[in-house]
Amino acid sequence: MSERASVEELKQGVVSGDRAALSRAITLAESSRADDQKQAQELIAELLPRTGGARRVGLTGVPGAGKSTVIESLGLWLIEQGLKVAVLVIDPSSTRTGGSILGDKTRMQELSMHEDAYIRPSPSGGVLGGVARKTREAMLLCEAAGFDVIIVESVGVGQSEAELAELVDCLCLLLVPGAGDELQGIKRGIVEMADLIVVNKADGDRIPLAKRARGDYRHALRMLPPSTEGWETPVLIASATERTGLAEIWETIESHRTLLEETGLLEERRLHQQQRWLSSMIEEAVLNAFQRKEGVDQAIAEAERLVAEEEITVPQATQNVIKAAGLGDNS
Ligand SMILES: Nc1nc2c(ncn2[C@@H]2O[C@H](COP(=O)(O)OP(=O)(O)O)[C@@H](O)[C@H]2O)c(=O)[nH]1
Numbered sequence: 001m002s003e004r005a006s007v008e009e010l011k012q013g014v015v016s017g018d019r020a021a022l023s024r025a026i027t028l029a030e031s032s033r034a035d036d037q038k039q040a041q042e043l044i045a046e047l048l049p050r051t052g053g054a055r056r057v058g059l060t061g062v063p064g065a066g067k068s069t070v071i072e073s074l075g076l077w078l079i080e081q082g083l084k085v086a087v088l089v090i091d092p093s094s095t096r097t098g099g100s101i102l103g104d105k106t107r108m109q110e111l112s113m114h115e116d117a118y119i120r121p122s123p124s125g126g127v128l129g130g131v132a133r134k135t136r137e138a139m140l141l142c143e144a145a146g147f148d149v150i151i152v153e154s155v156g157v158g159q160s161e162a163e164l165a166e167l168v169d170c171l172c173l174l175l176v177p178g179a180g181d182e183l184q185g186i187k188r189g190i191v192e193m194a195d196l197i198v199v200n201k202a203d204g205d206r207i208p209l210a211k212r213a214r215g216d217y218r219h220a221l222r223m224l225p226p227s228t229e230g231w232e233t234p235v236l237i238a239s240a241t242e243r244t245g246l247a248e249i250w251e252t253i254e255s256h257r258t259l260l261e262e263t264g265l266l267e268e269r270r271l272h273q274q275q276r277w278l279s280s281m282i283e284e285a286v287l288n289a290f291q292r293k294e295g296v297d298q299a300i301a302e303a304e305r306l307v308a309e310e311e312i313t314v315p316q317a318t319q320n321v322i323k324a325a326g327l328g329d330n331s
Pocket residue numbers: 061062063064065066067068069070103104107200201202203238239240241242
C-alpha cells in the first residue's frame with residue numbers, strides 16, 4: 001500500500017480481511033482531520049452493504065470484574081467454534097495513563113495473537129456522543145472485514161453503559177461475587193439495561209458466594225422491567241480463569257439474538273440506534289458551526305456582561321447571541 005492508501009485500496013484490504021488495512025481504516029475513521037474524515041466516510045459508505053452481519057455484544061462491569069479475562073476465554077472458545085472475533089476496548093482511563101490497555105493486552109494475550117481475532121482499543125472522551133461514534137465506525141469496519149462477533153468492552157462508569165447499549169444488540173453485565181448487598185454499588189438502571197448478567201470468578205471458595213449472588217440477582221430482576229420485550233434477563237455464573245460457563249453465556253446471547261430476530265426487534269433496535277446517532281451528530285455539527293461563526297465569541301462576552309449588570313434577562317441575552325450568529329428566527 002502506498003503512503004496514503006486510496007479508498008479503493010483500503011476497501012479491498014478490509015474486505016479481504018487484511019488486518020493492517022483494517023487498522024489503517026479505523027485510524028482514518030478516528031482522525032479528526034477533515035481530509036481523513038472525508039476519505040473515511042467514503043470508505044465506510046462503500047462498505048456499508050457488508051456491515052450489520054455480526055453479533056454485536058457489549059460487556060460492561062466495574063474495573064477488575066474480569067471483563068478482559070472473560071473476553072480472552074470466551075473469544076478463544078468462540079474461535080474454537082469456528083467464529084472470527086473482534087474486540088473493541090473502550091477505557092476512559094487509558095487515554096490518561098495508557099496503563100489499562102497494557103493490562104488488557106496481557107489479559108488477552110493468547111487471543112490477541114490468534115489469527116481469527118482482532119483487538120483494538122477505542123478512543124474515549126471528547127465530544128458529545130464521541131465515544132459511541134468512533135467505536136461504532138470501528139465496529140462497522142470490523143464487520144466488513146468479516147468478523148462474526150464484535151465484543152465491545154467498556155468499563156462501567158455511569159454514562160458509559162447507556163452509550164454501550166446504544167451500540168450493541170446484547171448488553172452483558174459482568175459482576176463479581178462479594179460480601180454484603182449484591183446490588184450495592186451497581187446502579188439499578190444498569191441492571192435494567194442488561195440483557196444478560198454474569199457473575200464471574202465463580203471458582204475456588206467463591207463458588208457458594210457466586211451462587212448466592214446469582215440468586216439475589218434473579219430475585220431482584222423480577223421486580224424490574226425487562227431489557228427486551230418478552231425476555232427474562234438470565235443470571236449466570238462463570239469463571240473466566242477456569243473457563244467455565246462460557247458455553248452457557250454464548251447460548252444465552254444466541255437465544256437473545258433469536259428472540260430479537262423473530263420479533264423484528266433487532267431491526268427496530270438498530271434503526272433506533274442509527275437515528276440517535278444521526279441526531280447526536282447533527283447536534284454536534286450545529287454546535288460546531290455555531291461556535292465557529294464570526295462574532296459569536298464577542299456576542300457571548302457581551303451577553304455575559306449585560307446579564308451580570310442586570311441590563312437584560314438570560315433569555316434576552318440568549319436571543320442576542322443567536323441573532324449575532326445569524327440564526328435568529330424571521331419574526
Ligand atoms: N479467580 C478469578 N479471577 C479472575 C477471573 N476473571 C478475572 N480474574 C482476575 O481479576 C483481575 C481483573 O481482571 P480483568 O480481566 O483485567 O478485569 P477488567 O478490569 O474487568 O477487564 C485479574 O487479576 C484477573 O486475573 C475469574 O474468573 N476468577
